[in-house]
Amino acid sequence: MINAALMKQARTLLDNHHFPGMSLDDLTKVLMAGEVRAYGNGAPLCREGEPGEHLYFLLTGRVKVLHSDSAGRQRHLSNIDAPALVGHMALVDGSMRSATCLVEGSAQAVTLSRENYGTLLHESGTRGTTLRRLLISSLCSQLAAANSHIQNMLNPPEITEEVEATSNDNDAPQAQRAGAPKPNQRGDSFSEKDVLAIAAKLGGWSSDLNEIEELELVADDRLQQVKKKRRP
């Protein structure tokens, strides 16, 4: 018998995924193979380095994804908002958990044990087909997001005043405050006075701002120089 409450949750999951032969009834049957659980703030769904014992269909709430860097610090990788699949990678390829997932606020999820997952995954019927295709769809989205993340790291988008005014995203690059010294690529920041003092001592020039039309300090890995133009 189809569970009406789960069917409602299955509909929101389907709205966020796309795969051939999508069926609400079949996805509801997949969810019915798991167990609905509620989680409080900070509850771990999985911890990095541990074996994967469950897959989660996050029905409501948000999960924070943390990953350790080479120095052992926990970095905030991303947030996962319901409806979504969480913790499926370790079950798909049998590897250890690659990240820690903590609930933010409160959340509700259907948990599917490794054993049930294995049974469903190899089924040739509609439940197995739906689970496999939902997983593929979720992994496709995850891969696209990871590719986008690394592209942004390699080619960060230019920071604009508009971003500064509206961004609340923890993952967004730190916005440059208007009027503050602008950092160069290596993170140094220079006030106008710093630049004038350095330039004056380098060239024996006057540090009087009125005499100087344009002063630019170029801090570059290959070229480190001070440029100055005087008023005619």
Added chain:
Amino acid sequence: MHIVDSISSLFLFRSVPERNLQELCILAPPILFPAGATIFEQGAKADVGFLLITGQLDVFVQGNTGERRMVGEIRAGEVLGEQALFSKACIRTASVTAVKDSQCLLLSDDLFQRGSENPAIIAIEQHLLGTLARRIRRTNQAIQKEWRAEDIAQAGTRELSFGQRLRSLFGSGR
């Protein structure tokens, strides 16, 4: 070599009975792309994926500056363009061309719907799960590598930044 023989020699179909592979070939007759042919172009709307049976394909990406770079190659047994079937409103993010004469199975929505209980389709789905998981892990490793590079750069900056070196030489204007 007959096409079913080529398909059955692929690792992903190792446990699929021949009659199911024959049925697969009826549902999705293989397409031959001669050497140099374009399989799909970056920016094009996508609604099908491909499974390479024989031959070899190259993947190219064109950047904002118009420069075209080869970013990978695809060998027999690999699936490409699967996002078209498993993502909404998919656009190709790369161009793919045949390096030599190549045979592909067209993975369409219709094939997955009509052949959903065929063990060959189930094998493709399981193969895709493993492939995607591997690609995600590889991308995550690249992200970690970038983090390490950032850490090294920041550590270098902490030791003696360019600004600090300048200030130590010339003093601060503050």
